[in-house]
Amino acid sequence: MKRAVLIAAMFALGACSLLAPPALHGICTAQGFAIDVDFAGAGRHDCVIAADGSVVISVDHEPAVVEGINPSPWFAFRVTSETARSVVATLDYTDYKHRYRPYISTDGLHWSVLPESAVQLNERQTRARIAFDVKPGVTWIAGQPLSPARDNLDWTRRALSGAGFTEVEYGRSLEGRPLIGFVGGGGIDAIVAITRQHPPETTGQDAYRGFVERLLGRNDAKAIAFRARHRIILAPIPNPDGVDGGHWRLNAGGVDLNRDWSAFTQPETRALSAWIREQAGDRRVVSMMDFHSTDKTVIYAPPLDAPSPTIAFLPALKETFDRVLTAPPEWSYAHNPEGGTSKGWALEVLRAPGITVELWDQISPQDARALGAAAADALIEYFAK
Ligand SMILES: [Zn+2]
Numbered sequence: 001m002k003r004a005v006l007i008a009a010m011f012a013l014g015a016c017s018l019l020a021p022p023a024l025h026g027i028c029t030a031q032g033f034a035i036d037v038d039f040a041g042a043g044r045h046d047c048v049i050a051a052d053g054s055v056v057i058s059v060d061h062e063p064a065v066v067e068g069i070n071p072s073p074w075f076a077f078r079v080t081s082e083t084a085r086s087v088v089a090t091l092d093y094t095d096y097k098h099r100y101r102p103y104i105s106t107d108g109l110h111w112s113v114l115p116e117s118a119v120q121l122n123e124r125q126t127r128a129r130i131a132f133d134v135k136p137g138v139t140w141i142a143g144q145p146l147s148p149a150r151d152n153l154d155w156t157r158r159a160l161s162g163a164g165f166t167e168v169e170y171g172r173s174l175e176g177r178p179l180i181g182f183v184g185g186g187g188i189d190a191i192v193a194i195t196r197q198h199p200p201e202t203t204g205q206d207a208y209r210g211f212v213e214r215l216l217g218r219n220d221a222k223a224i225a226f227r228a229r230h231r232i233i234l235a236p237i238p239n240p241d242g243v244d245g246g247h248w249r250l251n252a253g254g255v256d257l258n259r260d261w262s263a264f265t266q267p268e269t270r271a272l273s274a275w276i277r278e279q280a281g282d283r284r285v286v287s288m289m290d291f292h293s294t295d296k297t298v299i300y301a302p303p304l305d306a307p308s309p310t311i312a313f314l315p316a317l318k319e320t321f322d323r324v325l326t327a328p329p330e331w332s333y334a335h336n337p338e339g340g341t342s343k344g345w346a347l348e349v350l351r352a353p354g355i356t357v358e359l360w361d362q363i364s365p366q367d368a369r370a371l372g373a374a375a376a377d378a379l380i381e382y383f384a385k
Pocket residue numbers: 198201292293
């Protein structure tokens with residue numbers, strides 16, 4: 001009898017737990033909702049829920065070996081709510097200034113930017129109070145549409161599918177993630193394109209995508225001749241630890257990879273530079289483009305008298321941008337061999353014009369892709385002669 005009562009009680013408990021809502025978990029939980037960061041690309045956050053139900057989320061950065069430049073305070077978190085509600089969340093940057101407009105998504109794939117009116121900054125711009133509505137279930141908030149390492153690898157695989165490219169693991173990151181590159185096309189010359197050295201810079205990634213699509217998508221005689229003549233070397237995610245770890249700018253070793261192309265202290269830059277040199281071999285590298293994002297669309301290029309046999313491509317690239325883009329980029333010409341950028345390395349080691357292509361943080365994906373496509377057109381038109 002006692003045993004039967006115990007079994008009945010256990011059954012009742014089990015039935016009860018089946019009916020209960022799923023347990024909320026995260027970095028802070030209260031009043032039927034929770035904030036969590038259990039996904040690739042999440043920001044480095046802690047949080048508290050105030051007595052009035054509003055949330056304060058600290059926005060932290062990765063430990064940096066040297067004092068940082070160009071702070072990119074990245075945020076990405078997820079709200080799980082049992083009910084529909086309005087959420088007020090304050091992003092607390094301590095001494096850094098708010099930079100990225102918040103995007104919202106209910107599936108992590110489709111995003112819309114919150115209206116300006118939903119964001120209020122304090123006078124120092126070190127706290128951003130954002131207001132948004134959530135439905136029951138999960139809502140993502142992030143500083144740009146979320147794009148973990150897997151996303152640009154999958155995109156690149158799909159874009160290159162059937163085009164005769166080889167996927168290569170050219171090394172491992174500091175945390176052991178595979179470093180993946182793609183190589184294809186023919187011949188006697190070569191080009192290089194990379195993006196996402198700096199994790200949040202996804203508008204640069206949009207331009208990279210426009211570039212790859214146009215380079216592979218054109219099927220006129222010039223494009224076919226270009227691909228037959230050029231080996232195409234692509235590195236879509238050279239900093240996977242930084243991207244998936246929600247870093248602002250650095251890799252897991254606390255180093256800005258785009259300042260490490262002369263000292264080569266990090267496995268990511270050592271492996272990528274070695275792989276590019278191996279793939280280029282004896283070929284003439286006619287251009288190396290590195291796609292980034294910043295507060296305006298701007299091209300950083302070497303001086304027009306720099307010692308590269310293909311330096312005259314730069315005016316042709318500028319002419320194409322000026323002719324086809326509604327808002328052509330500014331240009332800035334300089335070369336610093338000690339700067340540690342991929343751009344400087346390209347000129348020093350490959351004798352190629354290294355070009356840092358910077359897209360405005362808030363440029364639309366369509367405009368970013370148009371710039372990348374124009375860069376591909378300029379290469380095809382100039383070099384497929
Ligand atoms: Zn950058």
